[in-house]
Amino acid sequence: MGSATETQGPIQSGSAPTCLRAQDLTMRHGASTTLCTLNLEVPAGQVLSILGPNGAGKTTTINLFMGFFRPASGRAEVCGIHVAENPIEARRLLAYIPESVSLYGNLTGLENLQYFAELGGIRGLTFEAGEELLARAGLQESAWHRDCSTYSKGMRQKVCVALALAKDARAMLLDEPTSGLDPFAAREFSGLVNELASQGVGALVATHDLLLAREISHRILILVGGEVKETLPTDGLELGELEKVYLEALAAAPDSERDQL
Amino acid sequence: MKAIFKREFISLVADGRFWIACCLFTLLVGLSTAISLKNDRAMEHLRGGAQHDLRHEWVSQTAKDPHSAAHFGTYQVKPGTSLSWFDPGLDPFLGTVNFLEAHVRSEFMLRPARDSTSARHLGYLSPAFLLQVIAPLLIILFCFGSFASDRESGTLRLTLASGVHPAALVGGKIVGGLAAVFALVLPSLGVSGIMMMRVSEEIDLARLGLLLLGYGFYFAAIASITLWVSSRVLKSQSALAIMISFWIGMTFVVPRTISDMAAAQHPLPSKAAFAQKIAEETRQGIDGHDPQDARREELLERTLREYGVQRIEELPVNFDAIALQASEDYTSELYQREFDRVADQLEAQAQIVRTTAVLAPFLAIRNWSMAVSESDWAHHRRYAQAVEKYRQELVRRLNTDMIQNSRTGDFGYVVQQDFWESIPPMTYEGPSVRASIEDVESQLGLLAAWALLGIVGCLRASARLRP
Incomplete structure (x- = not known):
């Protein structure tokens, strides 16, 4: 399994302060690697969506930022605070919205x-x-x-x-936030997240909803089998194009990873 | 932590089932207290009446020779204690009435457990039984979901995500849980205490304080262990299953196993074997009623030498009575040795139970509660020794009168009624509080250690607390 840096390189922020940062973040459950050297940055005021199928490592990433898991290697930071070393302080700066509140x-x-x-x-x-x-x-x-x-x-x-x-909160972690919501409620929720982002909150959204990812995010990261396959800015990105890239990323995944989907 | 404590306490006590359980438990303890106090008062009345009647029977004896009076004998009823209503302990199993007569050290009689069904052997429905067996079950039922239910519902995830320190979360849950546990049992203790104050002439505050301390540690231990388990398992059902197994183990399996193990390691002789041994050894000893006994001849020679006379008829004392007392001394020593042997075995069994209380807080609180209530084995042994001492003194006094005031072969010697009155009734002073708990101080330590183990376990689990 290759690393995100090898394939894509870290997602860089602009001049805004970084709210969320992953550096070579790796997570293992037993013998299997569920997240492989993830690198990402979410600057203040931006929304980054992690798009991927079930078992891709999206929730694992959220849990690592929450400090619920300890990474095998690498580090997760919230506003410069090393989460594994100081999870309580990190959580105080975070807002967390799980799939089912x-x-x-x-x-x-x-x-x-x-x-x-x-x-x-x-x-x-x-x-x-x-x-x-x-x-x-x-x-x-x-x-x-x-x-x-x-x-x-x-x-x-x-x-x-x-x-x-x-x-x-300086940063937000959202895990499948619109799953199970009706379209009106989903749209209303997306609006709320964008409003928070406009106030300077950096948000990381884990989802497998392509439409939500395109609407809510400034950038999209496609994660399959714990590996970053693509990173896309949403500026001018059509839904059809996103779907094509996403399906190609899935198709390129090894059989063993596709079997998990 | 304050918010968590408040939330935990309110969520437990706001549950309608909590109040139903609290009311039912208070009712049960109240009923048990009422029945126990009534029985205790009735027993005390009976005891007082019986002792009065027995004394009257003793002093009303007609003129007769003192040794016949020793065979006529009398009964001694074990006095109750200020807390025997709360925890009857081993009294129903060991008996409370003793027959005092010459040559024989009798067993205790009036053992309600012997006349009851086997189900009663599990324990009497005393307030102590309810607090030792039923209260922990209620504590488990209300605390098992403390962490596990929050984990299942997802609120634990949101709680941890809020940025609360896990130690504060666990601390709040422990304090809230303990407060709810005490809210559950305190009304029953209050009702019990009020009922006691209404009927008791004197209240032993020191013993009550020690009981409260022991039960406080016991409830804290059960609650904190339940919270610890709840914090470590994923499902509340698992926490419930583990804690119910723990409750069954500590209340029924471990005590039964330990008691069987102790009995196997320090076996008691059967009643028949004990009686046979006493009979055999008595036969080999000086039989005061058998003039052919060789040892009687030795005693006679010794007595003649002592008084400087040649023949029994020349003795200024009654040699028959001397022989009777010698026989009494012999059998008393024999009984003492054999009873001590049995008592030592029972003490060794009790020691095993005390040591193995490290495995089950139930054993520790049972030992502590019985000792403070003066209904344990140590107190029974102390009383039995006092009764035996009185019996020996009684028989010696009767024989001594015969020795000094009659001559050998004077079978017509009798004493009058005033002699019976000159023999004082038995008085017994129970052990001091300090003496009562001397052997069981370790049990209080074990209860505190169990409570500490649960609390430390919870706090250590907080470091690994996951949603």
Whole structure:
């Protein structure tokens, strides 16, 4: 298996400060390598999508940035903080939106927001401030004081976005964020992410949704079998062209990797 | 940590099942306390009445020779303790009534366990049993999902992603879990305490404090171990399965296995073998009723020399009574030796149980609770020794009267009623608190060690906590 640097070279940022950086990031599960010398950079205000099929290493990359896994080699950095060495500090700068956001069902959206914000070191988030954040995240007012057990997936994600706002997160990690959302909710969510990016947040989105990747991102990284196959800027990129490159990357993967897809 | 503690505590106590369990457990402990206190009071009343009647029976004896009175005998009832209602311990198995007579050291009688079905051998439904067996089960049922359920639902991922320190997360969950556990059991202890105060004339605060300390450590140990397991497994069902297995193991399997192992390593003689040995050795000894016995002749020669006379008729004392006392001394020594042998075996068994409490906190709390409540083996042995001492003194006093105030062959010698009254009833002072816990201090240490193990285990697990 070759490395990303050999095939493509690291994705370079411009002059904006780097929010997320992977340097020769490698992850192994037992004998198999699930991520091979990944190099990437996400500058402030930009969105980078990792596009790939199931088992490509997208969630592994997110988990490495979260500090949930320790890399076999290489390093993941959040705003210059070495995640493996200081995961707590790194997480405080991050907003994380998993594929399925799980909140405490017996707490209201506002209570969940206050609880998770306090865990993140934000003390004394008042009701008013919390309500304002929920409003900014697009959660309808009628839901603020309702138990989250009644929330849809999109509504739970909005609480997470409100949390990102509360934390004043410098970077975002999104793992299959629109999977299972209806087109309207998916579009609304994409808008929220772009709004955060416009405020200087650097976002890394793991997805296998080509449309989302093209709409939401400044650049796309195609990951197959733990290896970077292509990196594409989305400026002027047609969906058909993206699909063609993606399918070619999949087709070029060895049989053993395609069997996992 | 405060937010996590609050969240953990509220999520546990806000669960309707928590309050149902709390109410049912409080009701059960309340009922058990009421029944135990009622039985204890009834037993105390019976004991007082019995001792009074027995004393009356003793002092009302008609004129008779003292040795006949020694065979007439009397009963001694083991006094209750301030906490025997809470933890009857081994009393139902070892007996509480003893018959005192010449030549024979009898076994304890009135053993409710012997007259009960085998199911009762698992334990009496005393408040101690509920706190030792049922409370841990409730703690497990409420704490097993602490981490594992959060992991399954995905909230643990979001929690860790928030940037909270895992040690603070674990600390908050431990403190919240322990607070909920104490909220679960404290009402039952409160109800039990109020009921006790209503009927008890004196309350031994030192013993109550030691009990609370032991049970506090015990509940902390069960809760923290449950949280530790919950933090290490992926599924809450796995945590539940592991902890239920732990509960079954510590409550039923380990005690039973250890007790069988201890019995095999330090076996007790069968009742028949014990009786046969005593009978055989008694036959070989001085039989005061057998004038042909060679040792009686030796005793006679020694006594004649002592008094400087040639013939038995010239003795200023009753040689028959001297022989009876010599026989009593012999059998007493024999009984002492054999009972000590059995007691040493039982002590060795108890020591094994105390040592192996390192395997199961249930054993440690059982040993601690019984010792503080004065219903353990050590206290029973101490009481049995006091009873035997009284029996020997009683018989010696009766024989001495015969020796000094009658002559050999004077079978018509009798004493009057005032003599019976001159013999004081047995008095028994229980051990001090310090003496009660002397042998089981290690058990409190083990309980603390189990609690510490669970807490340290949780905190160490925090370093590897994964969503």
